[in-house]
Amino acid sequence: MSANTLLIRKAAVLGAGVMGAQIAAHLVNAGIETILFDLPAKEGDKNGIVTQAIANLAKLSPAPLAEKSLAAAIVPANYDEDLGRLGECDLVIEAIAERMDWKLDLYRRIAPHLSDSAFVASNTSGLSINTLADALPAALRRRFSGIHFFNPPRYMHLVEVIPARETDPALLAGLEAFLTTQLGKGVVYARDTPNFIGNRIGVFSILATMHHTEQFGLGFDEVDAITGPAIGRPKSATYRTSDVVGLDTMAHVIKTMADTLPEDPWHAYFKAPAWLQALIDQGALGQKTGAGFFRKVGKDIHVLDLAQRDYRPAGRAASEEVAAILAIRDPAEKFAKLRASTDRQAQFLWAMFRDLFHYSAYHLADLAETAREVDLAIRWGYGWKLGPFETWQAAGWRQVAQWINEDIAAGKAMSSAPLPAWVTDGREGVHVAEGAYSASAGRPLPRSAHPVYRRQRFPDPLLGERFDTGTTAWENEGVRLWHLGDEVGIVSFKTKMNTVNDAVLDGIQRAIDEAEKTFKGVVLWQTGEPFSAGADLKGALGLLQAGKVDAFDAMVANFQATSQRIKYALVPVVAAVRGMAFGGGCEFQMHSARTVAALESYIGLVEAGVGLLPAGGGLKEIALRAATQAGGGDPFDGVKRMFETIAMAKVSGSALEAKQLGLLRPDDVVVFNAYELLHVASTVAGALAEQGYRPPLPARAIPVAGDVGTATLKMLLVNMLEGRFISPHDFDVASRIADTLCGGSIERGSQVDERWLLDLERRHFVELAQTAKTQERIAHTLATGKPLRN
Template sequence: MSFKPLRIRKAAVLGAGVMGAQIAAHLTNADVETVLFDLPAKEGDKSGIAVKAIANLGKLSPAPLADKSRQGAIVPANYDEHLELLRGVDLVIEAIAERMDWKLDLYKKIAPYLSENAVIASNTSGLSINTLAEALPENLRHRFTGIHFFNPPRYMHLVELIPNRSTDRSILDGLEAFLTTTVGKGVVYAKDTPNFIGNRIGVFSILATMHHTEQFGLGFDAVDALTGPAIGRPKSATYRTADVVGLDTMAHVIKTMADTLPNDPWHRYFQAPAWLKALIDKGALGQKTGAGVFRKVGKDIVVLDLAKQDYRAADQTASEEVAAILAIKDPAEKFAKLRASNDPQAKFLWAVFRDLFHYTAYHLADIADTARDVDFAIRWGYGWQLGPFETWQAAGWQQVAGFIAEDIAAGKAMSDAPLPAWVTDGRNGVHGKDGSYSAGQGKALPRSAHPVYARQHYPDAIIGEKFDQGTTVFENDGLRLWTLGDDVGIVSFKTKMNTVNDFVLDGLQHAVGEAEQRFKGLVLWQTREPFSAGADLKGAMGLLQAGKIDAFDAMIKNFQATSMRIKYSLVPVVAAIRGMAFGGGCEFQMHCAKTVAALESYIGLVEAGVGLLPAGGGLKEIALRCAKANPADPFNGIKTMFETIAMAKVSASALEAKELGLLRQTDTVVFNAYELLYVAQREAAALADAGYRPPLPARAIPVCGDVGTASLKMMLVNMLEGRFISTHDYEIGSRIADTLCGGVIERGSTVDEAWLLDLERKHFVELAQMPKTQARIVHTLTTGKPLRN
């Protein structure tokens, strides 16, 4: 398809409420210059409302800004003084309150100031896009569309794109590419129907859950135990999610469905339950007011008990019978057993799924082009592992369809509306090799042919989808070296959490050798998150407990040798990171020619937390970088990095990892994790095409010596006396300081990389033999949490 890119240099967000401010923050994360508008303040600075909203971004959790320093880049504005700023804007996103009259008034106000190329969008969660379009002059309607971000916009992958009748196709294609690559989202096209796809199906699922909670006499805590991770949904499940969203917001969305869908066969269920109204009347709106369905009392969580009209201790457990059914691997058997069981919890779960499947199938033709759009909207917008159609297909399409039809006939379903004829036409499901079923067109439609998706070698797969797994070049028990048929090799680990053991170390050294013979470059990329949780602590602990200190020392030496093999490879090695890159995983990427990191990368040298220090070349590399940055006096750089490592700080984003010095400023940040491999391959090829050579060995690294170590120890002494750290923390910190400063030598002395690596290893092996460190390692292995001893 021909494709004309949409160049967006500058954006404006209208409405500085929680959603508008967070959209502005995420555009700023993506280096889009953004102006945030709101009404003029009644006193003081007329842009005061926007100024306050921008200041508030730093207090929100999870953080909307991927790097706090970007807060100052958002420009606050108001409609009285700054409408002229709109003339230079390429994209306007309206995100004011869900009131049609207010939105229409605002559109009339801004229309004269919009450039003839500006794209105008509404972030409405359910109002009619066609009705909104009619408020714009005719010459602007072809550039107007709905862009519905999900909350919180930085983290939720879904954006619904809702065209109006006149929206220009080239505008939509350009926006889709911008939202996918620049902003990092998964785009789903929705039809202009109330609440679009995500909220139409997601809110119905919540309403069905509320209805059946009452019908089967279950407690809110029991329902959350059943509708969270036990069925592949987020930990916040149903009622905890309602508390987080806000019970008043939930009631408003339910009312919108009731008002805008009068002919929906399920309409009588579109009302807030009496208990929800009662909580709202009392001001108990959920998390934002400190109480809702759940409430925190000290460290305990209590839950509303409707029978007692009071809170009681929450007990989030499934019954033994249901727990056993949910543990069944085969979905067809699991669903058959849920339906056949007499346990109220099993009956509840079957009823919730049945009515969700029924509703989704009935409305597919009205709300979405394909079943794939529905499943992705629910997965990306609500965090479910599988969408409703995928869940149904996995459980045996015809078996479940028969169960639903029987329940409708018996009057057990929430509605007596018949299943659409296509459901029972003998099909095995809605997703297959030809694509996903379109009820509107009566056939399967393939994935989009938009060029932006050529950047995703491994997009998020729908059930049953298989992608080319490439050609294996070399494989051992730790990793696989493979290729997609081009001149860049790819290495992927095979260990649990992609931890580093001897097989990974030996395999990486071999893979670099193979790449030097066969490829232009090499990419370290994992088929699933995390990038790497670091060294295999369990294996290391085994050697220590067996008293095999020489073997332990040899393993660390091999780790360092692997890092150095990566660094001095004759072809560029590029690390492609998403998710966690801890300890050894972080050290490997530090030795690569370049790192390409997804925005949501959590990077850290966390060894101090388990009583150790980084010894895969990480401290050596930091000492070297600080010396290069300021050869005359590397201490300022060392001091900052020392705090990061001794406190085992982890970046909350790839942008923050640059601020912490764990990524280089020249490293690349990718906003869409599905594009990571593509970009990393291109970066490796570009380095090779530019005539890549590894760095020359660093033989004269100026270090801070014993004077530097003494200065860092003074910081530790103050922290020890203030009881911020333990004596063992002091021991670890002192050894980190000694390594970073080059050991007991004069300030200004020069050392080579081998000297620093030897220091790292010596301290690592000595710390590892200490009982307190071993206690920390065992505690982390058994509980997954750090021990302060």
């Protein structure tokens, strides 16, 4: 069996709790018909529990469904009446509560109904996979493993795969390909030990943080101030993260560690601190109950103060000394100063890292094949910029190891367990050119040779990893045209947030000139997110404030010329979008021959938010698409559908939603794994070229809705203005959007060309840009990152 022959047409998820329902949601995001099972309801519709769970998906934030209508693709079922339907399913994922006895009982019930080819998996976060496998018939054990999604499953990149003793390696390879490409996940293989890799290391890190919080007498807000972005971790840091997860859930995971790891040298710390248990006993379980370590009082955030035994206003921050240390770029210098400092916060941070490094090294051989799996599991599952081994290596492996040994000898570490011998064998770290260190093999091992990873031209790099950055064909200050040795050129921007300025505009046009001579296709692809935050507003505002209206008008005209150059290039230009594609970034992809968008693409024509309208050809393209869809008839219905999206500056919550909003075309491609985006986009560009690609013919007879269409749309705006839902300036902006989409002050049904619509766009854009209120909006957005309603 080849690595790609695990065919998944239909799936089942057992358990309609929050996690099971969200896994089902992500399966239907990926186009997989999914049956969601749970217990039969005691009253009314027997599928009532599942039906309610599906309805609740719409209330969750962030949204589990990439597009709301996909909820209808989840089929409700119950264990009493519908087990026979399991025979239709190629993949069955069990996601019920973390009770071994319940899981084993369910496995015995479902086993007779499974097809001979179905792959069965448990989404357990830490129970023994081999114990679960033993409850299955012998013939089924080769088709069983753990598949542990992290919450929320749509967004968290990590999936831990935990093979059982008898799991078929060929089936695992097929499963890995499915999870990677179809569901967009980063697969990490874990050993069958309690809590696997992510939660074992991640929860230990939280326990160590809690222990040292108490040891050094720090406030919970103080700890969060120094364990978030300041050390490369998410904004929610430690205690806010615990509140989001739920303190009862946290206590349950801690108890699982205590119950299942009695021999662990750190076992004495596997218990909820008294103050955590007290919060749970009071029903203060975190965000879901409105109070935990933090609670909201009006608009203010208060934090639990252990000394006062009450909440106080939050706001303690990093000390001046620690803030200065954390600002140091060199990790070795940073760690040396943390360890040497007498500041309590610095001592806390050193102790927290020391015990994390100690624990990770001691258990490496138990948890994973190499240090790579540990670092990626923590990065992808917990959102850290560097995993524990990467952090240690960056800080100076030998020196840090010496300090850890000194602290162990002095009784300062949480455990007296010795560091493994390999830690101090003269190495400089665990990530080297040959691969990542394997404690069980005693040598570094390379990345997986699985064929699915050939699709990742630039995988997520570990510390020190470098990938071929290609050969430059041409570049200027704004863009680089390069290639990877094939016939597809790649254009990448060089600006901050990949914004669009004159150098980018001129660069794209020149790059396409060069590509037409050298390549058979071009991909617009950025080396990191976002695709583009849109036009360089700061530069544009500078021109306006200097009174250089002609230069500003010329810049807008050049923007339009660039979009048109993309559209009418003699080689296919494919936009490879991930992350934000706002304003001009959205317009560039609208003009491309095809867009290939990662699922997590947030696309929008957002100019109305800063008092402008799309003027890089976006409104022209929408008017043209509406006319095309009308088949020569009245385009007003199509224009009306898009009008609200643009006037309200709506941004899609996913690439699938962007299709619903009309910002992506029906034949644009959605890719679930962002690391495969360049591969797919290059393949699409090559395929278009192989088909004998020609750009579209210029549109010279576009029927428009005219002044009647504009008047109809303005009537909608009058009602909103009178109801004070919009301001007079909002009304002006939206009216100009309506006028452009409808072709200006001409009769309904008149025919115009693209230049007519582009001129309308540009005129309205330049006039709006000269108004005081629009300039106030631009300045406010630049200063705060938030829109101004004036």
